[in-house]
Amino acid sequence: MARTTLDLDEKIIAEGMAATGARSKKALIEEAVRELTRARARDELVKSIKAGTLDAGMTLEELLAWRRSSLKRIQTREGEND
Secondary structure: OOOOOOOOOHHHHHHHHHHHOOOOHHHHHHHHHHHHHHHHHHHHHHHHHHHOOOOOOOOHHHHHHHHHHHHHHHHHHHHHHO
């Protein structure tokens, strides 16, 4: 694991910790990076499906329902690890 020194806006960090319930700055930053990565991947996937360049074998509605259930499973696992 790499160590990194950052200059962070304490107001944004405090807001993020309050909003997410993160117990540390490290946990907050890791959650933020995971969520940003998921959001970008989701946006690209939806764009591909709408453009017709990806055949997932599901309708967009089925895919979004699958994604919601997948996120719930991930959040449940992450909650168990806290």
